Amino acid sequence: MLVKDLLQDLVKRALDAMQGDGVLPGDLSPNIQIERTRSKEHGDFATNVALTLAKVTKRNPRELAEAIIDALPEDAAVEKVEVAGPGFINFFLAGIERRSVVERVLEQGNQYGHSTQGGGQTVNVEFVSANPTGPLHVGHGRGAAYGATLANLLDATGYKVQREYYVNDYGRQMNILATSVWLRYLERNGEPVVFPSNGYRGDYIYDIADTITARFGDELQHPWDLVTEGVPADAPDGDKEVHIDALIGRAKTLLGDTDYMNVFDLALNIILDDIKDDLREFRVEVNCWFSERSLEEADGIKHAIDRLREADQTYEKDGALWFRATDFGDDKDRVLVRANGQSTYFASDCAYMLNKRERGADTLIYVFGADHHGYVTRLRFAGRALGINPDDMEIPLVQFATLYRGGKKVQMSTRSGQFVTLRELRNDVGNDAARFFYIMRGHEQHLEFDLDLAKSQSNDNPVYYIQYAHARICSVFRELAEKGWSRDADAGMANLELLGESHEEALFTSLARYPELVLTATHNRTPHMIAHYLRDLANDLHTYYNAHKFLVDEAGLRDARLNLILAVKQVIANGLDLLGVSAPESM
């Protein structure tokens, strides 16, 4: 049981007693907030319950606080309780309680900070879900790091987590990709191809085209004149959308269904495999690569539309099938099935959402890039249409990351194909720094990613600073062995009371805070809190190291200090693990 919960229980019992005695009205059920204090003078924990009760009971808050303290049951963990400020109740923990964290950490090891708070509820975390039309870029990287870390947090706090990537392998963009590949193939085989302005221009398209050549030789080749037969002009003279759609049509006609799909699938698989490798190397786990096409093939879209139709939420107009979004407060109704018989993305959204629910997800988390925030409303309407409680759907938006090198912004533009890929970033700064820097800021904040800092081996680099704290502790233990000593764990525990230095007190507090922090970070979907915490903990360790020698001659004190820093090492490792960052033994 967390001390926080213990204190909450004590306060509750006090209030119950006061209600029983008629000192407080029996009908109030106060929300008892226990929080860590910001400064030591205010003790370890505080509650504002007297302030909140003062109003409803029309009593003086300080006086009420005194009364609550009088009714508070004794507990060995609490040394002193005080009224402070306008009516806060401050709790000072007993020394033995404060020190006990060392034992807890070492006992629980890599499980310290984990909990069963989630009660086994299933949470579906969908993230990245970039169209497989090219390699992931640095924008996707932030979503990947955020989603992966959030999933790790949920996992650690007792939720069943589905980590999911929605593979858009069905729509028009994929047809543009397949056609782009085929055109590059023709170009490589000597055709005088004029590449469409709306096609995918990246170099990787050539690589895929070469794979096509390796597999199919010149079987898929057709003369350029025939390819462009009847195709309207490209921009600027014509409409680039019409132009590319016509080219797609020609590709399908000339290649036939089978060969067209061969090109399509080959392109898709090469890119998707690349994305899978990329994420795996980035320590981003994905349990389910959910294919949009599979949804269509399994009649999932029809299934979802049937559901909406049964609920009388659809109607037909102008040959299309519409969803009555206005009934739910949208400014206009939304098309489910176009006049040409093709279903819309909104229909796929509904189908996929329904599918997630049918696979057992209680909560749906959609991690979106901020540029996709226009979909949020639509998705929420889909949820309402399908009868999903709005509280069971969350759509955190991850803002853009801007790269800086040499103090200057790295220019990027998807349109011109001038984007930095996630793989380039990882190769540049390393996986550890990339993971850490990505989640170091609140996800709703624009991120300035300083590439030079991320690479630097100095204390200014927070990743280095934290990892170094871990390695430094390992180094102390190597030194211990070199001196021919060893740690006596039991003696260390028995001598914890020798640890009375302010640096040691600070570490007790920091270590004890960790499980609460993990819960808060999970609950608020704010993994950056872990990064900030680890930086603070590392700072506590380094200042302690600078102020005191651990390997002192006096064995009792030495063992106690070694137990303490071993606990610090454990918590740093646990925290870094949640972030997907390694904890090196030496640097």
Add this chain to the structure above:
RNA sequence: GCGCCCGUAGCUCAACCGGACAGAGCAUCGGCCUUCUAAGCCGAGGGUUGCAGGUUCGAGUCCUGCCGGGCGCGCCA
């Protein structure tokens, strides 16, 4: 035009359901030092939380309006 997000120290960012004196790092300034491997350590200055109202015992946090920045609006995906 409508909608969403953001605005906190010179810079990059924190601030747990609305709590106590708004905190870190970098940079700046002033000292110290050569250590369980680390040019590091200790300390100081720096703020009308974009502006103006409102709610509250209490607002960086909630509400309204404005200013500034980013993004989005489709029978595209």
